[in-house]
Amino acid sequence: MSYVALALLGKGRARPGWLLEEVDLDGCESIDDVSDVLRDFDQPVRLLAVEQDDEYAVLARLDAAADQAAEPIRVFLSNGHAADDYPLAQLFADGLDEVGGDPLDGDEDAPAGAHDAAPFGDPQLLADLGMPATELIELAVHEGTLPADLIETVCERLGCLGEFEALRG
Structure with missing residues (x-):
């Protein structure tokens, strides 16, 4: 099972890009280990975008200000059901449980511990960067939109689509 994980590092308002x-x-x-990976970068805005096997996308955010305030990493998982099948998605789902995330476990017939296919976490994590929560959720649930498409749209909205395409080759 292969995955792609990208750190998207915002230079800040003084030096956009x-x-x-x-x-x-x-x-x-x-999730603490993931936070440490992001803390290794010295940038004001640190996002992580993960996509695995065209099944799910994760967006995680840890701003430099969160380091001093001991704020937890903010996470959005596009498909909660992926946490039942993919260890990496489970890591993020477990992290959401630790930081008080709001998984949408609405399927009463699902086995104990199973997750609903709906997205969960913090859909507001990109709102101040120009992507409202409603748009992020719509992308996650839109039939035919692949997880890589979601990440590509986020990169386009942030203004780093060219960098994303160069990395994807």
Whole structure:
């Protein structure tokens, strides 16, 4: 099972623009480990975009200000059901549980611990960057939209589509 994980690093208001870098999450065993991967970058805005096997996308955000305030990482998972099948998605789902995320477990017939296919987490994590929560949710649930399409749209909205396309080759 292959995944793509990209750090999207915002330079801040004084120096607009974004840097993109592929990251390795293989050693991450918890949401704290993922936070540490993002803390390794010295940029004001640090986003993580993950896509695996065209099944789900994760967006995670840890701003530099959160380092001093001990705020938790903010996470959005496009397909909650992926947490039942993919260990990396489960890591993010578990992290949402730790930081008080709001999984939408609405399927009463699902086995205990199973997640609904609906997206969950913090859909507002990109609102101040120009992508309202409603648009992010619509992208996640729109039939025919692949997780890579969601990430591509986010990159387009942030103004780093060219950098994204260059990394994707």
